[in-house]
Amino acid sequence: GYLCWACCPTVEKIWVNFKTHFNKEHTNWKNLSKMMAKEAGFGANSATAGDLSQGLAEAFDNLAMAAATNKTAFESLTTTTKTLQEELSRALEDNRRLLKIIKQGYSKSNRNNTNASNNSSSNETKGRRLTLDPNGNCWTHGFRVAIGHNGHTCTSPTDGHKKEAKRGSIMGGSKKGIPKDYKE
Numbered sequence: 001g002y003l004c005w006a007c008c009p010t011v012e013k014i015w016v017n018f019k020t021h022f023n024k025e026h027t028n029w030k031n032l033s034k035m036m037a038k039e040a041g042f043g044a045n046s047a048t049a050g051d052l053s054q055g056l057a058e059a060f061d062n063l064a065m066a067a068a069t070n071k072t073a074f075e076s077l078t079t080t081t082k083t084l085q086e087e088l089s090r091a092l093e094d095n096r097r098l099l100k101i102i103k104q105g106y107s108k109s110n111r112n113n114t115n116a117s118n119n120s121s122s123n124e125t126k127g128r129r130l131t132l133d134p135n136g137n138c139w140t141h142g143f144r145v146a147i148g149h150n151g152h153t154c155t156s157p158t159d160g161h162k163k164e165a166k167r168g169s170i171m172g173g174s175k176k177g178i179p180k181d182y183k184e
Contacts, residue, residue, distance in 0.1 A: 001025045015067060019060055026056055139165035142176030 005013075005021055136145040138154050139162045151163040165171040170184060 001029075015064060019064060023057065023060065135167055137165060137167040137170060137173075139163070139171060139173030142174035143167070143179065143182075144177030 001022075004025075005018070008017070008021075131147050133145055133147040133149065136147065136149060137143055137151075138145050138149055139151050139160075140154055140156065140158045141149065151157075151161070151165045154161065154163075162171045162173060165173045167182075168184065
């Protein structure tokens with residue numbers, strides 16, 4: 001029985017051989033049990049041994065079916081996992097490539113913006129951004145003026161410029177950048 005199976009080479013220990021070996025052993029055991037029962041005068045009990053034999057054969061079949069189903073499910077999961085790993089690998093490579101493109105584009109954009117801002121003089125003085133005065137006003141330039149810019153300090157007034165214009169009394173001056181909640 002088991003000792004014979006345990007001594008078999010590992011290569012031969014597959015399900016089909018297992019089932020064949022133990023069915024043969026079980027049949028031998030069943031025949032021996034019947035013979036011993038008859039000799040002892042218990043012929044009626046030999047039917048029980050037959051039922052047991054049938055039950056064991058069905059159990060072996062069910063076990064084989066379960067093993068085959070599990071093997072199929074495992075193979076399916078393995079294939080799915082491999083496919084998902086390949087897709088993830090491609091997606092990560094795409095992300096690396098796109099990130100490189102974005103970084104290159106951002107770097108070029110920064111160089112262009114730096115060049116453009118060096119050529120521009122609006123609200124900047126020698127690379128420093130001017131801070132806007134939240135309470136400022138100039139008759140010519142309106143409400144969006146730098147700290148220190150007002151009607152008296154304006155260096156480029158237009159015709160009709162009124163130095164006394166301020167928030168609260170714009171005196172008909174520019175409404176450029178006027179706040180939505182402004183009331184005169």
